[in-house]
Amino acid sequence: MSSDPRQAPEYPIPEAPERDGIGEDDNPIPLWFNVGFWGLMVFGLLYILYYVGSGWTAASVYAAEVEQLEARYAAVRESLPKQNPYHGDQAAIAEGKQVFDTICSVCHLPTGQGLVGPSLVDPYWKYGSDDESLFTSVSEGRPLGMPPWGAQLGSEKIWKALAYVETLPKKQESGVGAPDYVPPKPPGS
Numbered sequence: 001m002s003s004d005p006r007q008a009p010e011y012p013i014p015e016a017p018e019r020d021g022i023g024e025d026d027n028p029i030p031l032w033f034n035v036g037f038w039g040l041m042v043f044g045l046l047y048i049l050y051y052v053g054s055g056w057t058a059a060s061v062y063a064a065e066v067e068q069l070e071a072r073y074a075a076v077r078e079s080l081p082k083q084n085p086y087h088g089d090q091a092a093i094a095e096g097k098q099v100f101d102t103i104c105s106v107c108h109l110p111t112g113q114g115l116v117g118p119s120l121v122d123p124y125w126k127y128g129s130d131d132e133s134l135f136t137s138v139s140e141g142r143p144l145g146m147p148p149w150g151a152q153l154g155s156e157k158i159w160k161a162l163a164y165v166e167t168l169p170k171k172q173e174s175g176v177g178a179p180d181y182v183p184p185k186p187p188g189s
């Protein structure tokens, strides 16, 4: 037989079943392999069909979870008081003052007249001045820079801070944030 590998005959060669003591047989593929192979094919196909067809996708699982949580939070929101329980309650107002002076005054000034945030002592309320609207403004925040405080303060402290805001001396004219607010002229202009 030629020793040139290019001349090497294809296996299996009936007349040369053995080389260097190593034989090669053309056995049929074992049943266990075929069962596993085709089984996986079928499984894969069913899996894809089920994944696409049943709505069992990451996006729809996520959407379902969001819906569940929304329902849960809606129930919690429903159960919250709609009115400030602390109107005129001196002890609560004192606590509210602390919250207001530490957190809110940074943007609304200690007098509530507004700086980065709008005035809280003028007649104009962008998002409403009833208890529920005020609570929502503070608890959930408002888009133009009012952060949500619900998680950090909890509803008690928010109601108390709002009870304190009510006691701040009010202004008659429109303040910071009102559409018809006229900023004071800088001195010397």
Ligand code: HEC
Pocket: 099, 100, 103, 104, 105, 106, 107, 108, 116, 117, 118, 120, 124, 125, 126, 127, 128, 134, 137, 138, 142, 143, 144, 145, 146, 147, 149, 161, 162
């Ligand atoms: C980081 C600055 C910042 C802090 C801190 C902040 N606010 Fe505000 N607040 C704003 C801004 C800005 C707006 C206006 C948001 C808008 O117009 O969408 C606003 C709006 C509001 C409104 C709605 C006013 C309206 O006209 O409807 C209320 C009420 C309010 N804040 C109360 C509070 C209270 C109470 C606190 C403290 C717990 C607080 N804010 C802390 C920046 C702040």
